[in-house]
Amino acid sequence: MEPRYEFGGDEHIFVEVSEDMSLEAFFISLSVANAVRESKIKGVTEICPANASFQIKFDPDQIKPNDLLAELKSLESAAEKAEPVLKTRIVEIPVYYQDPWTHETLMRFRERHQDPNGTDIDYAARINGFSSVDEFIQAHSGAPWFVSMVGFVAGLPFMYQMVDRPRQIEVPKYLRPRTDTPKLTVGYGGSFACIYSVRGAGGYQMFGITPMPIYDPKQEISYLRDFMVFFNPGDIVKFKPIGRDEYDADVEAVEANRFEPLIKEVTFSLDEFNTDVDAYNAKILETLHAN
Amino acid sequence: MPIKVNAPGLVTTIQDLGRPGYYHLGIPISGAMDRFALRCANMLVGNDEGAAALEAVFMGPELEFTEDAVVAVTGAELTPKVDGEAQETWTSFPVKAGQVLSFDYLKSGARAYIAVAGGIDTPMALGSRSTYVIGALGGVDGRPIQPGDMLPVGQGNGQSGLSVPANLRRGPGSTAELRVIPGLYWHRLVEESQRSFFDDTWKVAPECDRMGYRFRDGTALKFVERTPPFGAGSDPSNITDACYPYGSIQVPGGTEPIILHRDAVSGGGYFMLGTVISADMDLIGQMQPHTPTRFVSVDMDAALTARHDRASQLDAVRSALAA
CATH class of the missing domain: 3.30.1360.40 (Gyrase A; domain 2)
Known part of the structure; x- marks a missing residue:
């Protein structure tokens, strides 16, 4: 290069x-x-x-x-x-895919979408060759992601999935950007996932929502007390699909200020990763879930 | 002693010289769009040049003072009135406890800076009092001021009757000229568009705010053909999402250039054709919608000379007010 x-x-x-x-x-x-x-x-x-x-x-x-x-x-x-080695951390982010709030929003802006008759996740699954939305969610939440950039607005992470290029999910952005996106929407544009840190305009496809705040300018949330922005470039993220019950429980925990994200230290080696992507990812995920 | 906000104006925010150091996390520098005007307003009332003041866009607020104060208004020509009596801009004047500061209609420019001796003393957020509305950071609860807000003021020792000499004040002409160093993804444009961008007279669009200024009425830009790079997106104006310089000019779809300003989005997926030089950033903050605008191509040497000239002008104001 x-x-x-x-x-x-x-x-x-x-x-x-x-x-x-x-x-x-x-x-x-x-x-x-x-x-x-x-x-x-x-x-x-x-x-x-x-x-x-x-x-x-x-x-x-x-x-x-x-x-x-x-x-x-x-x-x-x-x-x-x-040597391409990075000392970093891996974080588990719960995601309620196909939630009612992003669904309401995507219906409201349907005329700005490539596929006015479906939903964003239906469309993404189809154009990426998945036979079902469930299979798509499995791919999206299966392999981890690198936070490759933080920005656009305060604390918004761009994430790139740690898989080889043929397995990268690719979707276009909305034909015309929306004027509204729910806070904490898990979105996708080009070859990047993102989490909207604040409510606002946006052009990325919307797949779900996380209950876990990632930006707190008041610094009241326990894990954002030291600094108001959660993510740093180089963080590794694993999405964990959750349903409505777990989402509600997590929101309650956040509101009571007892939600603690699952975070582990890890050392990432690009060479080892390139030798066997799936085996290396499995090893990293073991670290995440080890006691 | 606090200042009571009776009416906020259109969008009035607390701004100082901003919060550098967090752009890599998407938190922009913020601060006064016209830094020269902010510095002058503060000097006139005896503050540090970077003290926090009010930035009022197009329309002034109505403020009720609870204690004697010294005030100065710079930037846009927005005549201040004390209990209805007109005061000079770029000149410090007294306001007594119980008096009301209001403003006449806008005559020229876009943003007025209202400095009070002692400075606005709202809490610091990441080293600055500047309001960054999208991130709900700084100012009063991270938002523009509202009726009923009580704005705390620090201890001041300003004098009334000081004035910035007329030849040292600054504002845009009837046609604004903004100097640009072409670069970044300039090579994405075909030669014809590289010429038309600088030949055309553009107009400031109604979509102009602290994040960015949009321009229209120029010729749509054409791109060199390519196979889209992986990760960039299919539109010829797309790039793999990257960081945006302050003052950079992006042209989504090739139609309407957008110059990013103090509350810039820190990055995204649109190509940029170049960057407005630092010396001309203040001018943008004083441009009204529909202002005819020409972009002028310059090199780094010219940019540094212009920067030096701006610094000398500020030094001249410092000397004039110290005398």
């Missing part, structure tokens, strides 16, 4: 690692972004890893744009040589 460096005005450098999404491109983007963070270059004010690219914001009064460019290039070549 030959990264492309571009200035974004006089305060940003944008580095596209690859035009195509892949776990390799994401890994390089995250590694270089982390290396920039550790190197504490004077004048750098924001370091934003994204799916297959990253962006640096800087103060040109403190560092000349071309000097920063040169520093980034040297960090990038060092990061490319490093």
Whole structure:
């Protein structure tokens, strides 16, 4: 991969690692972004890893744009040589697929959808060659996901599934974006899953909802007391399908402030993953569920 | 002692110089859209330049003071009135306890900055008092001010009668020119569109706010043909979702350019053709809908020179007010 460096005005450098999404491109983007963070270059004010690219914001009064460019290039070549290993965590996110709230919303905006006669999940299952919605949910919740970028709005994770390319789910975005999406909707666009951290406009297909808040500007929820945003780029996510009863119980637990997400530390190796994807994912999921 | 909000205006928010450092989590910098005007307003009332003030868009609020204060209004030409008596903009004036500050209609510009000696003293959120409405963060409960809000004010020591010299004030002309460094995904456009983007006169669309300014009335842009990259999406204006620079210009579907501003969405899947230079970001905050706008192509050297000129202008205001 030959990264492309571009200035974004006089305060940003944008580095596209690859035009195509892949776990390799994401890994390089995250590694270089982390290396920039550790190197504490004077004048750098924001370091934003994204799916297959990253962006640096800087103060040109403190560092000349071309000097920063040169520093980034040297960090990038060092990061490319490093072993692709990431110390991170795996988190289980309960998902109530085909819930009544996203259903109401998708019906309300049906004329903006590719398939006005079905639902978003019916459509996604069909165009991805699944014989049933259940089979689709199995694929969506079976293999884990990398949080490849956090953003768009506060705390919203973009996730890329840890499977080989033929098994990647792909769906288009809505023909015209909706003006409303329920908070905590589990959505999908292109080859990325997301969770809407706040209520608002959106163009991703809607598959379900999680009871687990991921953004709390008031910092009252127990697991968001230290910081208001739950996700970080590099987190690994496993979706767990739940029904109405479990959803209601989880919401009650959240409201009583006794909901504790299931989180485990894990070390991810891209090379080991690439050797046998399914076996490696199974190993990671064992870690998640080990006592 | 607090200021009581009798009427909020259209959308009035508390803003300072923003909260850098959280863009990688989708939390934008926020802060005054016209930072120069905010700094001037604060200097006029003896505050730190980055103190929190009110940013009123198109229409002023009505505020009732519970204690004597010194106030200054900069940015848009929105004449302040104290108990109905008109005051100068870009000039500090006294407001006595019990008096009401209201505003005349907007004459030019888009956003007025209302600074009070001592600064608005709402709680800090991630190091800033700036309101980021989408994330319900900062300001008063993360939202624009509402009737009945009591805005706390810090301890101030401002003087009335200070004024920013007329030649040092700043606003957009009748046709706005915004300087742009082409780049990012500029190569996605065919040559004809690379020319028409800079040749056309665009117009600010009604959809213009703290997140971004949309433009219309220019020629639709055409893209170089390609096989869509995996993960990008099928529309020729799509990219694999990436981070967006502040000031970057995206053109979904090639039709209406959008410049992202202080409350930018931090990333997404639309190509960007370039970025407005930092020196011209303040100007955007003062543009009204329908303002004819030209984009002017510049290089990095020109951008840094313009940035230096802006800094010198601010220094000149500092010297003028210190004298």
